[in-house]
Amino acid sequence: MEDLRDDRDSWSSENCSVARAMDIVGSRSTVLIMREALLGTRRFDDFVRRVGVGEPAMAARLKEMVAADLLERIPYREPGQRTRHEYQLTRKGRELLPVITALRNWGDTWAADDAGPSIVATHHDCGQPVRAVLRCAAGHEITDGDIDIAAGPGIIRRS
Amino acid sequence: MEDLRDDRDSWSSENCSVARAMDIVGSRSTVLIMREALLGTRRFDDFVRRVGVGEPAMAARLKEMVAADLLERIPYREPGQRTRHEYQLTRKGRELLPVITALRNWGDTWAADDAGPSIVATHHDCGQPVRAVLRCAAGHEITDGDIDIAAGPGIIRRS
DNA sequence: GAGCTGACTTGCTCATGCTGAAGTCAGCGC
DNA sequence: GCGCTGACTTCAGCATGAGCAAGTCAGCTC
Numbered sequence: 001m002e003d004l005r006d007d008r009d010s011w012s013s014e015n016c017s018v019a020r021a022m023d024i025v026g027s028r029s030t031v032l033i034m035r036e037a038l039l040g041t042r043r044f045d046d047f048v049r050r051v052g053v054g055e056p057a058m059a060a061r062l063k064e065m066v067a068a069d070l071l072e073r074i075p076y077r078e079p080g081q082r083t084r085h086e087y088q089l090t091r092k093g094r095e096l097l098p099v100i101t102a103l104r105n106w107g108d109t110w111a112a113d114d115a116g117p118s119i120v121a122t123h124h125d126c127g128q129p130v131r132a133v134l135r136c137a138a139g140h141e142i143t144d145g146d147i148d149i150a151a152g153p154g155i156i157r158r159s
Numbered sequence: 160m161e162d163l164r165d166d167r168d169s170w171s172s173e174n175c176s177v178a179r180a181m182d183i184v185g186s187r188s189t190v191l192i193m194r195e196a197l198l199g200t201r202r203f204d205d206f207v208r209r210v211g212v213g214e215p216a217m218a219a220r221l222k223e224m225v226a227a228d229l230l231e232r233i234p235y236r237e238p239g240q241r242t243r244h245e246y247q248l249t250r251k252g253r254e255l256l257p258v259i260t261a262l263r264n265w266g267d268t269w270a271a272d273d274a275g276p277s278i279v280a281t282h283h284d285c286g287q288p289v290r291a292v293l294r295c296a297a298g299h300e301i302t303d304g305d306i307d308i309a310a311g312p313g314i315i316r317r318s
Numbered sequence: 319g320a321g322c323t324g325a326c327t328t329g330c331t332c333a334t335g336c337t338g339a340a341g342t343c344a345g346c347g348c
Numbered sequence: 349g350c351g352c353t354g355a356c357t358t359c360a361g362c363a364t365g366a367g368c369a370a371g372t373c374a375g376c377t378c
Binding site: 214241 | 323324325326327328
């Protein structure tokens with residue numbers, strides 16, 4: 001199969017999944033909210049405190065994220081309390097875990113302070129640290145540079 | 160080992176690798192420049208055309224990325240041409256491949272148009288598609304939710 | 319030495335994201 | 349039925365990012 005990189009100008013990146021993903025989760029606060037949500041945070045004021053963003057910004061971000069179907073706004077009720085709403089991850093949101101993990105791995109390696117990473121994700125079954133790695137469908141792990149770029153069905157060729 | 164999520168308020172996210180990574184590669188255009196760089200683009204005007212961002216913004220972004228050590232500005236000379244500069248990925252930049260790949264996978268699943276993805280990364284050796292997956296150091300693949308959060312050496316406990 | 323081209327820079331304007339302070343609003347506890 | 353609390357909203361105001369148009373600058377070609 002041809003490697004598309006050999007003729008990068010023959011195709012456009014109009015239909016680019018990376019760009020589309022960035023349009024949805026491209027802002028710093030959205031990513032940090034996802035980090036918190038993946039760590040289990042659900043309530044408005046916890047998000048505000050833990051992400052370190054102001055209330056107006058948080059309200060706006062959460063509204064966007066519910067509209068984008070990353071979070072779901074669900075009513076709940078603790079005994080003796082009135083009904084409130086919490087923000088739960090949808091499947092679409094939960095599937096950002098590899099993205100956040102890859103970002104955390106990279107930050108641990110290239111942007112951590114001397115003390116090292118503050119948190120480590122570990123495999124529940126064996127306790128070993130978890131990382132985002134590249135793997136092909138045949139099960140081979142990818143080491144630097146073993147990748148070709150092939151055309152997918154949604155490619156838009158330039159005239 | 161305790162799961163930190165059980166007491167999320169006992170530690171702060173001051174020293175957060177995700178936030179630090181976002182401070183460096185958090186903007187849409189930076190990510191799209193990384194996409195292009197990982198696809199092999201090196202020259203200023205190619206970046207401008209392929210990323211679809213204006214020249215002033217591109218010049219500013221590239222300068223930032225060189226300062227952040229994601230790219231290196233290297234002089235080169237084609238025969239009959241004068242000396243120019245190209246932008247080559249550093250190791251720090253190349254190691255963002257899992258992040259971009261995870262983002263592309265997610266975009267393919269959740270934000271692609273009906274035609275499907277426009278490009279597919281394949282393993283050079285076997286031709287199978289490549290994905291970013293979570294794996295622990297013992298080699299187990301992580302399926303949804305098998306993750307604990309443990310304290311790392313850089314954790315900052317709240318007083 | 320005039321023109322061309324690639325790689326920027328400058329200047330201006332618009333849009334977005336965030337901040338801080340203050341206000342609103344809905345119920346449960348009393 | 350008054351106050352409290354959690355969850356917001358409203359209102360300036362600032363900083364950043366991006367767009368477009370135009371200008372600059374170096375050095376190779378002719």
